[in-house]
Amino acid sequence: MASSLILPIATPMFTGAVLLLVSDTRRQRWLALLGALGLLASAIAVAARVATGGIQVLRAGSWAAPFGITLVADRLTAVLLVAVGVVGVATTAYAFAGLDPRRESVGYHPVMMVLLMGVSGAFLTGDLFNLYVWFEVMLVASFVLMALYRNRMQVRAAFTYVTLNLLASTILLTALGLLYGSAGTLNMADLSQRWSTGALPKLHISMAALFFTAFGIKAALFPWFSWLPASYHAPPAAVSAIFAGLLTKVGVYSMFRVFTLLFRDVHPAGPTLVLALSLVTMVIGVTCALTQRDLRRVLSFNLVGHIGYTTMGLGLATPLGLSGALLYVIHHILAITNLYLIAGIFLRVRRSSELDRLGSLYRAHPYAAMLALVPMFALAGVPPLSGSIAKIALVQAAFEAGAYWAGAIALFVGLLSVLSIARAWGEAFWKPAPEEPAPARPIWQQLLPIGGLTALTLAFTVAADPLVALTSAIAMDLLEPDAYVRAVLDGG
Secondary structure (H helix, E strand, C coil): CHHHHHHHHHHHHHHHHHHCCCCCHHHHHHHHHHHHHHHHHHHHHHHHHHHHHCCEEEEHHHCCCCCCCEEEECHHHHHHHHHHHHHHHHHHHHCCCCCCHHHHCCCHHHHHHHHHHHHHHHHHECEHHHHHHHHHHHHHHHHHHHHCCCCHHHHHHHHHHHHHHHHHHHHHHHHHHHHHHHHCCCEHHHHHHHHHCCCCCCCHHHHHHHHHHHHHHHHCCCCCCCCCCCCCCCCCHHHHHHHHHHHHHHHHHHHHHHHHHCCCCCCCCHHHHHHHHHHHHHHHHHHHHCCCCEHHHHHHHHHHHHHHHHHHHHHHCCHHHHHHHHHHHHHHHHHHHHHHHHHHHHHHHHCCCEHHHCCCHHHHCHHHHHHHHHHHHHHHCCCCCHHHHHHHHHHHHHHHCCCHHHHHHHHHHHHHHHHHHHHHHHHHHHCCCCCCCCCCCCCHHHHHHHHHHHHHHHHHHHCHHHHHHHHHHHHHHHHCCHHHHHHHHHCC
16 A cells, blocks of 8 residues: 555654653663664565555645655665665664663664654655755754764764755755746656656756755765765764765765756756766775775765765766666665674774774674675675676766766776775784784674674675666666656556
């Protein structure tokens, strides 16, 4: 039933409300884990409905589009909702051992549920104004999580984070006002239908630029990325992990949705500009990662660099390019979430993530080292792991489109990624510790979610063929959105 679309939003919302009534930290952990599992189950149910019944549409209050609030789930939404559930379960389970109890006691778990609700709502919404609303829900929740039980570094990071993201929200709200004044609607399907008739508003190029700027800030694309490495290294590992895995992907998703539905042919130079900015993002992010001496900052700059791969397909604007970009989004959600959780192990056993103070973790915790090996080299794109599959698809798409320079840069950045990750692996796990390490602390509770995400990364590698088929179908859905438009305007 289409009414199941509300569950990925309602489940974390209800769980968060219940958590506010529970004061015992242990009970909060278990209730939060149940809520995250419920979110994952509801996301899988939505994906199953989409797989068997096609695009699912829920009209709030039975108001027809574009007059009412509409929730829409197509194959792209379904895949991303399942990813939200997976990341939610992993980070919630990680908090059983990887979080300061003082932070838990002042509202961590309820706010985390609000954040998951916001991400799910952003993926499900069918109109641009509610996309803005869900952006604000995520912004408030993420700011609280970043500053919760604060220290000086966290406060500075939180204000950097919120300042740039408030700027993005202001730009997005300005674009929405211009668009509504020109078209009289903010429903994406209705706008797409009007765009296809050729009745473009006079300010369509300006509006496209505003939307791209707002979403580019949210996604940490060049030249708006500086807020991410200045803030993501500061909060606890579980918080950084969910930020890195999901929040930037909402910006990428918004670009995919808006620029395939609304601004497909806004200007001939548009795709080239997106491609160029994507490549510059790759180069700058991974190059800066090579200069860092803190593992979490290495991951932050790698996160920036690899965002360029996720938007490269939008710049190529071909089925294979979009398919490769979507493959990269799925791979990157799993790998970067896992790596931030792994960085939390260093904070637990060595009280630091500075590479100069790390070393010999392989001897103290060999299982942690072996689990870390997969996501680290998957992120670097070492064959046959998931990152190499997505990168090969993108490079092939660039060559087929005649953008040989883009493919060459993507390959070069891939080599820099291998160098960056190999250096981090060697210094964190293999080199002798600079000082006598403290007695080994139990980390098995943290290894459970890390092991689960590592298993999913390996499953991605093994099941690459069906995943490629799925992302290829999603790419065609994006390039030919008529089915999406009909489903929304006709009610499903």
